[in-house]
Amino acid sequence: MPRTSSAAKKKTKRSSRECGIAAIDLFCGVGGLTKGLENAGIDVNLGVDIDPACAYPYSENNEAAFLLKSVADLNGRDLVQKVKGADYTLLAGCAPCQPFSTYQQKLGPSDERWHLLGHFGRLAEELDPDFITMENVPNLARQAVFKKFVSKLQSLGFHVTYQVVDCSEFGVPQQRQRLVLLASKLGPIDLVRTELKPKTVRQAIGKLPRIKAGEACASDPLHQASELSDLNMRRMRASVPGGTWRDWDEDLVADCHKRTTGKTYPSVYGRMEWDQPAPTMTTQYFGFGNGRFGHPEQDRAISLREGAILQSFPKSYKFVRKGDPIYCKTIGRLIGNAVPVKLGEAIGKSIVAHVQEHTGPKKRAA
Structure with a gap:
């Protein structure tokens, strides 16, 4: 046919x-x-x-x-x-x-x-x-x-x-x-x-394949997570869903957050909660330090695809041609602005x- x-x-x-x-x-x-x-x-x-x-x-x-x-x-x-x-x-x-x-x-x-x-x-x-x-x-x-x-x-x-x-x-x-x-x-x-x-984070992205920080899913290249430095991986592992950097040991807290002006920004370096809606997707949602963009369970920031789904795009929505390079800053900007x-x-x-x-x-x- x-x-x-x-x-x-x-x-x-x-x-x-x-x-x-x-x-x-x-x-x-x-x-x-x-x-x-x-x-x-x-x-x-x-x-x-x-x-x-x-x-x-x-x-x-x-x-x-x-x-x-x-x-x-x-x-x-x-x-x-x-x-x-x-x-x-x-x-x-x-x-x-x-x-x-x-x-x-x-x-x-x-x-x-x-x-x-x-x-x-x-x-x-x-x-x-x-x-x-x-x-x-x-x-x-x-x-x-x-x-x-x-x-x-x-x-x-x-x-x-x-x-x-x-x-x-x-x-x-x-x-x-x-x-x-x-x-x-x-x-x-x-x-x-x-x-x-x-609709909750769990309902939206809970069934996507597991990936690690710095890794991409073989079946969906957009389902990729940014790398984490050793320090940020320690911070990620010290974070709990819905918590803040105030929960961490002192040696993990960034110098800027120890200052008075930084204490009013508790939502950065945070994990999402499974059974709540996600926070607002910004153009930099793929970065753990840019907001409450840590995965609720896996030790990584949410992937580009997960951010798109949390913006209610269909899971099959295509953002780059097959085989073309994927630039996180560009795709993150396009999805966050949508x-x-x-x-x-x-x-x-x-x-x-x-x-x-x-x-x-x-x-x-x-």
Whole structure:
């Protein structure tokens, strides 16, 4: 029997969707939000990002085309053809969060990424979509640039809501606080909340093959753990799930933590707990000393694959071509910056439910 082509598979899958929403994902990264929207039944036709490292994972795992371009250089004409003929259109994205993160207190309006949200608003005006969604760090809601963005959407006729949510409420096995904005021209819209019991570290990664520090799994090269120095291995073995470096013998404690300023950072060099959600995955989650990223049981930091799973990516999600080198800093950055897939799916389901509630028969785009 001949193999079904990739294009045919995409056509078959796409034709089965009935919500009639076509989307464009700005700042798409490796596709966490896109994958979630697709899982909810939304056709994402284009992902845009300036990072060439995103091109392969985005295109390989999602149905959308990938455009390597800065959002600052886009205009509505670049986008309108990608959603032409759709019943409804969605402009989605997560502008780079680093300028607004509490981990980057020194960044501000002088950082060029600070103004990318303004380009998001400009494209919303030029494309004139039916819906908009944006995900970012909670601290963004306190910034003037965000309030200006909301005001612009409202002036364009959007009903806008936003709230800070914990991703663990939506099936992400991770405690991750995020700001979620939804905007609609059909009427008031809100994120549909669920009553899912938070998924634990054990449920997410408990059955992955055992590996050692500095080792990679033969069947999945992304399931690899960073090496540990002799000192950090001693620290790892002295650590207990949910504990801190304060539990260690004095000779293991780093000099910086003995100083007054360092005593307020107890969560670094920690192990995760099996029966709790993971802590927030940062871009450096693969390093034991960068947070509570020690494996609950094995003497190592969590692997690249485990971090992806804790971001709710499917276990089969591909981040590098077969045989290509795997750079921990690059893959860690891509995964840590991603929108958790399950949060993207919750956003997508909320928009689909909103359409079904407010419209009845579909409209036809001009």
